[in-house]
Each structure stands twice: as C-alpha cells, then as structure tokens.
Amino acid sequence: MHVTPARENPVDVKSLPIPARHLLPLGRYKALNMPVSMTTSRGCPFKCIFCVGRKMVGSRVRYRAPVSVVDEMEYLKGLDFPQVNIADDLFTASKNHCFGVCDEIEARGLDLKWSSFARVDLVSYELLKKMKGAGCVAVSFGVETANPRILKTIRKGITIEQVEAAVSACADAGVLPHLSFILGLPGETPETIEETRTFGEKLKAMGASYGFHLLAPFPGTEIRERAQELGIRILTNDWREYHANRAIVETDGVDSATMDGVAKQWKDEFDEYLGEVKMKMENGTATPQEAWQLVSLENTVINCDLMMKSAIEKNGAWAVSQRRCDQDELLATLAKRVYDYTGYPAARVKDSLKWAMDAGALEYKISGETVKWSWRDHL
Numbered sequence: 001m002h003v004t005p006a007r008e009n010p011v012d013v014k015s016l017p018i019p020a021r022h023l024l025p026l027g028r029y030k031a032l033n034m035p036v037s038m039t040t041s042r043g044c045p046f047k048c049i050f051c052v053g054r055k056m057v058g059s060r061v062r063y064r065a066p067v068s069v070v071d072e073m074e075y076l077k078g079l080d081f082p083q084v085n086i087a088d089d090l091f092t093a094s095k096n097h098c099f100g101v102c103d104e105i106e107a108r109g110l111d112l113k114w115s116s117f118a119r120v121d122l123v124s125y126e127l128l129k130k131m132k133g134a135g136c137v138a139v140s141f142g143v144e145t146a147n148p149r150i151l152k153t154i155r156k157g158i159t160i161e162q163v164e165a166a167v168s169a170c171a172d173a174g175v176l177p178h179l180s181f182i183l184g185l186p187g188e189t190p191e192t193i194e195e196t197r198t199f200g201e202k203l204k205a206m207g208a209s210y211g212f213h214l215l216a217p218f219p220g221t222e223i224r225e226r227a228q229e230l231g232i233r234i235l236t237n238d239w240r241e242y243h244a245n246r247a248i249v250e251t252d253g254v255d256s257a258t259m260d261g262v263a264k265q266w267k268d269e270f271d272e273y274l275g276e277v278k279m280k281m282e283n284g285t286a287t288p289q290e291a292w293q294l295v296s297l298e299n300t301v302i303n304c305d306l307m308m309k310s311a312i313e314k315n316g317a318w319a320v321s322q323r324r325c326d327q328d329e330l331l332a333t334l335a336k337r338v339y340d341y342t343g344y345p346a347a348r349v350k351d352s353l354k355w356a357m358d359a360g361a362l363e364y365k366i367s368g369e370t371v372k373w374s375w376r377d378h379l
C-alpha cells in the first residue's frame with residue numbers, strides 16, 4: 001500500500017469545469033433509471049468517526065457558484081435524466097449557497113426534479129419550502145442510530161429530537177424525508193437495534209421512509225483506527241466486502257449473523273410490500289404512485305441484471321429477413337433470448353427493454369441480414 005501525504009491546498013471547486021460526462025456510457029446509466037448525481041460543494045467540518053467522505057474531501061467546505069451549478073442541472077435535464085441527486089455531504093450547510101442555487105433555478109424557470117443529502121440539524125421549514133419551490137422532491141438524512149449513547153460515541157452531533165423536527169419540517173414543506181441507519185456501530189446490542197427499528201417505524205408514521213446499511217469501517221476512518229478500544233471486531237480486509245449490505249464487523253453485544261438477519265428481515269418486509277403492490281396492480285387497486293414505484297424498480301433491476309451479465313452483448317445479434325423487421329417483434333425476440341438472465345418472465349423483460357429503448361438507452365442496427373442490439377453509449 002502506498003500512502004500519499006494530505007494535500008496542502010484543497011481543490012478550488014469554483015475553477016473546475018463541469019464533469020466530462022460525455023466520456024461515460026450514458027445510455028447504460030440511463031437504462032438504470034436512477035437519479036444522476038452531481039455536486040455543488042466539497043468538504044464537511046463535522047467529525048463523525050465512521051465517515052470516509054470527510055477524509056476524502058477535507059473539512060473546509062468550498063462552494064461552486066450557483067450559476068455554474070444550475071448550468072450543470074440544465075445540461076442534465078437536456079440529457080433527459082428523470083431526476084438529479086445533489087450528492088454533496090452538506091448541501092444545506094450554507095443557507096446562502098442553498099438559497100442561491102434555488103433562486104437561480106427559479107430565475108431560469110428550470111422545471112427539474114431533484115433530491116439532496118442533508119443533516120437533520122441543518123434544515124428548517126423555511127429552507128425546505130424554498131427547496132421544494134425549486135423542484136426538490138426528497139432529502140436523505142444520515143441518522144445512523146436511535147440510541148443517544150451510540151450517537152455520542154460516533155460524534156454524530158445530532159439528537160433524536162432534531163431528527164423528529166426535521167421529519168416534521170419535511171412533511172410540512174412537502175418534501176419526502178429518507179432516513180438512513182447503520183447497524184454495527186460501537187455499543188450496538190440487540191436492544192439498540194430494536195430501539196432503532198422502533199424509531200424508524202415511528203418516523204415512517206410521520207411520513208418518512210427509512211433503510212439500513214451495515215457498518216463498513218474503511219481505511220482512514222477513526223472507527224477503524226480505534227476499533228479495539230471501541231469494542232468492534234473487523235472480520236475481513238477483503239475490500240470487495242465493504243459494500244455495506246453485509247455485516248463485516250461484530251460488537252461485544254451483537255454478532256454478524258444477527259445483524260445480517262436484521263438486514264434480511266428488513267429486505268423481506270420490503271419484498272412483501274412490493275408483492276402486495278403487485279397484487280393490487282393485478283386487481284386494479286394500486287395507486288398510480290404505487291404502480292410507478294414498482295414498475296420503476298423492476299425496470300432498474302431487470303436492466304441492471306442484463307448489463308451485469310452482458311446479456312445483450314452475448315445474445316443481442318441474430319439473422320433476420322429484411323422483410324420481417326417489425327420493431328415490436330424484434331423486441332419480443334430479444335426479450336426471449338435474454339429473459340433467463342433475470343428473475344422475470346419474457347413479457348416483463350420486453351416491457352423493460354421497450355422502456356429503455358423509448359428512453360434512448362437501447363438501440364438496434366440492421367446490417368445485411370443481421371440485427372444487432374446494444375446499449376447506447378452516447379445520448
């Protein structure tokens with residue numbers, strides 16, 4: 001391992017051009033049907049001991065100019081992505097910056113849905129209302145745990161009361177709050193996990209959604225450096241396992257199997273909910289919002305499976321007769337050739353492929369007597 005020294009001067013974000021996204025295979029990103037991420041600032045002055053983000057971007061917050069931020073948003077809207085996610089560590093940390101971006105969006109009349117990350121102690125009804133007026137539909141908060149003692153240990157610097165106040169302010173402003181928790185923090189026990197789950201349900205009843213990650217103690221984080229003192233056992237140094245979906249630590253009070261079980265239970269409950277929506281769709285009682293959520297999620301899962309397994313690349317070319325090149329038939333044939341790379345029937349895969357094609361993410365070319373399908377690289 002080679003460790004370079006810390007940069008003496010952090011990057012001046014005002015001088016950076018917008019990212020060269022045209023060099024990426026944008027059609028593939030689009031086929032995943034997810035919000036496209038961008039940043040409007042870098043840096044975080046807080047000291048949460050599990051966080052690797054602040055180690056990478058430094059503690060001094062540097063903001064881009066609102067004009068440049070909204071130029072990038074306009075560019076992304078031009079590419080027809082469904083939503084932009086502002087992935088800054090602390091978009092709402094500076095009221096001036098946040099209002100400046102919202103004012104610029106309003107001044108241009110830009111009609112774009114977006115979401116952002118925030119801390120519960122750095123939002124207010126006034127700020128959220130302003131964001132909502134500028135197109136913000138959802139805000140994600142890292143709450144990490146409902147246990148005040150663990151919150152103190154990890155130096156999160158927030159209180160349970162602030163979490164509830166932020167969720168209420170979001171509900172009042174018409175913005176969806178999403179809360180994220182981490183299992184496996186120092187001091188975690190079966191009781192603190194239950195405390196967090198109960199708190200998540202309480203927030204859900206107030207209009208929030210919530211989910212769990214499992215602690216991934218990345219190199220450079222204080223939680224890793226002080227693991228022994230904090231009572232955490234790190235079970236692997238295989239970085240491929242550091243994806244936060246499986247337990248790779250244990251505490252004195254709870255083992256990895258228990259934490260995996262909690263995460264699985266939460267996933268099973270979500271799958272059960274999706275199953276109920278599916279039944280409602282079949283008998284015509286699903287709300288448009290429920291139906292949209294399920295169809296969008298399935299499109300993402302199907303297209304992701306097809307990409308990860310190179311299904312289109314392996315099966316997307318075959319001989320055709322020039323006289324029989326009906327697009328719908330070609331899509332149906334493609335779906336039959338690739339559906340078993342997914343857990344879905346051919347008819348559902350065909351719908352997902354058609355959606356990708358309509359979104360400009362998938363295309364075919366006929367040359368001679370061969371049709372060849374591919375994800376579009378450029379939009």
Ligand code: SF4
Nearest residue numbers: 044046048051054089
């Ligand atoms: S978790 Fe969020 S608030 Fe805490 S240090 Fe990291 S970026 Fe900052």
